[in-house]
Amino acid sequence: MGCKASFNAKLVNTKWCVTSARVEHNHHLSPRQVRLFRCNKNLDLVAKSKLEINDKARIRINKNYNSLAIEARGYENLVYGEKDCHNFIAKSRHLRLGIGxxxxxxxxxxxxxxxxxxxxxxxxxxxxxxxxxxxxxxxxxxxxxxxxxxxxxxxxxxxxxxxxxxxxxxxxxxxxxxxxxxxxx
Structure with missing residues (x-):
């Protein structure tokens, strides 16, 4: 797209200071897509707990993700994607040893x-x-x-x-x- 919008800051002592900001975009902004920005993606504790419990019960991640979307009344209401669930479960499995x-x-x-x-x-x-x-x-x-x-x-x-x-x-x-x-x- 070639959008030149940017925001730069640096840490001075213990405070962040804005060094430059360019807010002009060459495209329309989509507020519904903001939830998918990496900085806004967040698996909350309830979702993490459900993912881990369902994984232990051998429920596939895509089914697990679909159930979270139903509880949230739609995928658009989730602030994370299926890939984030996959990544969380992969990390969880590596931390968890089998029974005993x-x-x-x-x-x-x-x-x-x-x-x-x-x-x-x-x-x-x-x-x-x-x-x-x-x-x-x-x-x-x-x-x-x-x-x-x-x-x-x-x-x-x-x-x-x-x-x-x-x-x-x-x-x-x-x-x-x-x-x-x-x-x-």
Whole structure:
């Protein structure tokens, strides 16, 4: 469309200051479409709860979204789209382990700790026993750290774009100057 309308601001100390504003549009504005702007999309707590409950009951997301639209008396009354529901459920599924999943992981790590004195782990769960954070290192990783621990990088950008969850990689540099991912078993 080539519309030149824009709004720029910058943060000065703790306040936002408008640096420029151009409000002239070369097209008609559609107030009904404002709800679809990214800044206005918002899944409220009730919708999130219904999406999660219905997902656990294995109700497909498109049916789930349709029921939310019926409750709102039309799609035009929703401030989010089906894609937003898909994204929320995908993130929720990655945070939620299966029934007993957190306990199973804890059991596995405890068994590894019994078999290997050098095995270390920490798990962080929320109130609903969904895994938030986990860290583990075996004896070989810990020994490598002792030998080559003078240079380590910590990268948390892996998978953040797709799932908005971090997978932190610990990378060491060996005596040949090569980057080596710490081995995880």
């Amino acid at each position: 999943g957190a306990e199973a992981l804890h059991g596995y790590f405890s068994k590894m700790q019994e078999l290997n004195d050098g095995f270390y782990f920490e798990m962080d769960l929320d109130d609903e026993y969904r895994l938030r954070n986990v860290f583990w290192a075996d004896a070989q990783i810990r020994a490598s750290y002792e030998d080559f621990g003078d240079v380590i990088t910590f990268d948390t950008t892996y998978l953040t774009n797709m799932y908005e969850m971090s997978f932190a990689l610990f990378v060491k540099v060996n005596h040949h100057g090569q980057s080596i991912l710490f081995r995880v078993t």
